[in-house]
Amino acid sequence: xxxxxxxxxxxxxxxxxxxxxxxxxxxxxxxxxxxxxxxxxxxxxxxxxxxxxxxxxxxxxxxxxxxxxxxxxxxxxxxxxxxxxxxxxxxxxxxxxxxxxxxxxxxxxxxxxxxxxxxxxxxxxxxxxxxxxxxxxxxxxxxxxxxxxxxxxxxxxxxxxxxxxxxxxxxxxxxxxxxxxxxxxxxxxxxxxxxxxxxxxxxxxxxxxxxxxxxxxxxxxxxxxxxxxxxxxxxxxxxxxxxxxxxxxxxxxxxxxxxxxxxxxxxxxxxxxxxxxxxxxxxxxxxxxxxxxxxxxxxxxxxxxxxxxxxxxxxxxxxxxxxxxxxxxxxxxxxxxxxxxxxxxxxxxxxxxxxxxxxxxxxxxxxxxxxxxxxx
Ligand code: GDP
Ligand code: MN
Numbered sequence: 001x002x003x004x005x006x007x008x009x010x011x012x013x014x015x016x017x018x019x020x021x022x023x024x025x026x027x028x029x030x031x032x033x034x035x036x037x038x039x040x041x042x043x044x045x046x047x048x049x050x051x052x053x054x055x056x057x058x059x060x061x062x063x064x065x066x067x068x069x070x071x072x073x074x075x076x077x078x079x080x081x082x083x084x085x086x087x088x089x090x091x092x093x094x095x096x097x098x099x100x101x102x103x104x105x106x107x108x109x110x111x112x113x114x115x116x117x118x119x120x121x122x123x124x125x126x127x128x129x130x131x132x133x134x135x136x137x138x139x140x141x142x143x144x145x146x147x148x149x150x151x152x153x154x155x156x157x158x159x160x161x162x163x164x165x166x167x168x169x170x171x172x173x174x175x176x177x178x179x180x181x182x183x184x185x186x187x188x189x190x191x192x193x194x195x196x197x198x199x200x201x202x203x204x205x206x207x208x209x210x211x212x213x214x215x216x217x218x219x220x221x222x223x224x225x226x227x228x229x230x231x232x233x234x235x236x237x238x239x240x241x242x243x244x245x246x247x248x249x250x251x252x253x254x255x256x257x258x259x260x261x262x263x264x265x266x267x268x269x270x271x272x273x274x275x276x277x278x279x280x281x282x283x284x285x286x287x288x289x290x291x292x293x294x295x296x297x298x299x300x301x302x303x304x305x306x307x308x309x310x311x312x313x314x315x316x317x318x319x320x321x322x323x324x325x326x327x328x329x330x331x332x333x334x335x336x337x338x339x340x341x342x343x344x345x346x347x348x349x350x351x352x353x354x355x356x357x358x359x360x361x362x363x364x365x366x367x368x369x370x371x372x373x374x375x376x
Contacts, residue, residue, distance in 0.1 A: 001210045003224045004047045006089045008206035015179045017172055017190075019203045022091035031072030034090040036065040041093035044071045046078070046085040049228050051207070054123045056080045061093055083228060094202060099192035100159060101125050102169065104180045107140065113180070115139040115152070115173060117159040121192040144181060146174065168201045169193075183221060184214025233277075233296045240292045242279060249274025250375045252297035252306040252335075254290065256281050256315040264309045267364060273372035276303045283314040290323025295331060305336050307371040309364065312343025321349035325356055336374050340367035 006024045013019060021038060024047070025031040035042045046058030053059050058080040062068035072088050079085065101121030107114040118136045120128055129136055139155040141147050152173050156166040176188045187209040194204050215222040227235055237244030243258065247265075251273050255261035258280045265275045277297060281289050290308075297303055310320050320341065327333065340361045341349045350360045361367040 001212055001215060001225055002049045002229050003208055004049065004087070004226065005045065005206050006047055006087070007224050008208040011179060011183070011208060012203055012206050015175045017175050017203055018201060019206070020091045020094050022089050025072060025088050025090050026086070028069045028073040028076060031088055031090050032065045032069035035062060035068035038092050042068050043091045043093045044068055044075055045089040045091060046075050046080050047087040047089055048080045048083045048085055049226060050081045050083060052123070053080050058085065094194065094196050094204065096192070096194045096204070097197060098195040100194070101191045102173065102176070102193045103187060103189035103191070104176050105187045110140055113141040113144065115141070115155060117155065119159045119161070125191055146177065164199060165195065165201065172201065183218060184211045185209060186211045233299055237279070237296050240289070240296070242281060242289065242293060242296070244296065245278040246300070247275050247277050249276045250302050250304040251371050252276045252300070252303040254279055254281060254293045254297065254306065254308045256283065256310050260309065260311055264307070264368065267368045268372060271369050271372040273375055276300055287319055287323035287326050290320055291327045291330065294327045294333065298331070298333065303335060305338060305371045305374040307367060308337060308339045309367060310341050310343070312341065312346060316345045317341040317343060317349030318345040318352060321352040324353065324358070328356070338367050338371040338374065340364060
């Protein structure tokens with residue numbers, strides 16, 4: 001799960017990570033008031049759950065309260081990467097001497113937590129990772145224990161030019177490490193982490209992602225979930241208790257079990273097709289779930305065919321068949337259905353569908369191939 005910069009800034013403050021003074025505004029008048037109260041230059045920042053706001057024009061400096069009002073009005077009426085801006089963060093502007101990059105995340109290949117840092121932080125970090133990977137330093141952690149200070153120091157001196165700056169960075173890294181573990185994060189990122197006059201280091205941007213599987217431990221964070229992170233069909237699927245992810249292709253998928261759903265997407269690709277979604281209807285067999293799943297998939301107009309791939313275990317094929325009939329009688333299904341049923345009660349399921357004139361396949365390859373052909 002992602003949260004907005006202003007929410008991440010709150011967590012940074014809670015963990016003692018230095019940030020610039022900032023406050024959220026929902027309208028331009030409020031932004032002007034905050035700028036007036038700060039009595040300094042401010043940065044007005046679009047609060048959207050995507051990166052690259054600076055380059056997209058969603059971050060602007062204002063040198064007075066009236067200017068902050070004008071800029072907030074502009075930003076509040078724009079879209080950043082097709083997401084309408086509804087909130088802005090007004091932050092006290094700082095004079096940046098240098099921009100660094102610092103983050104902590106999990107490296108899936110080595111299955112370890114890793115600190116990532118660079119002395120060339122800022123809006124071009126992705127480019128830097130591609131063109132000059134040598135400028136990006138990594139520190140893999142041996143365990144979830146607090147890493148030895150010496151190890152972090154050795155890492156920090158490679159990035160921060162003088163020792164006193166490196167020492168400050170070490171303190172910040174230890175705080176990031178604690179935040180990362182205590183809140184079950186998947187990413188804590190400061191970009192840019194800036195050097196200001198007087199030798200201080202300040203987090204000018206804040207990005208935190210959470211592991212969804214740990215959210216039950218943090219109800220206060222779970223409630224920060226924003227609808228903006230999910231497509232409309234992902235949101236309705238979530239409400240219906242279905243595990244669903246939107247994809248770019250045109251083959252809609254209804255599958256039981258996350259493993260089979262992943263395998264189904266692989267086989268679709270193997271036969272030259274592209275899945276429109278990942279959908280796991282789960283283990284329990286409730287005909288209503290099939291109906292809901294079909295409804296959600298059909299709301300995506302790109303879908304040209306729906307592949308139903310069920311390997312019945314706890315899920316009973318006759319219940320799935322009843323769900324399909326329920327849907328066919330209740331809603332308009334303008335695309336062909338390719339159905340593969342096998343496992344618990346499959347002969348009953350097949351009979352139910354046959355009686356209503358629907359064909360059922362047994363083999364997975366056969367079914368996927370047919371669906372991919374129909375989608376072309
Ligand atoms: P992002 O583009 O979504 O990552 O947004 P950031 O919050 O990182 O801001 C983008 C860029 O705006 C930063 O890399 C800075 O160069 C600049 N910026 C942000 N805050 C300030 C500030 O207080 N003062 C100055 N001078 N520049 C800032
Ligand atoms: Mn940034």
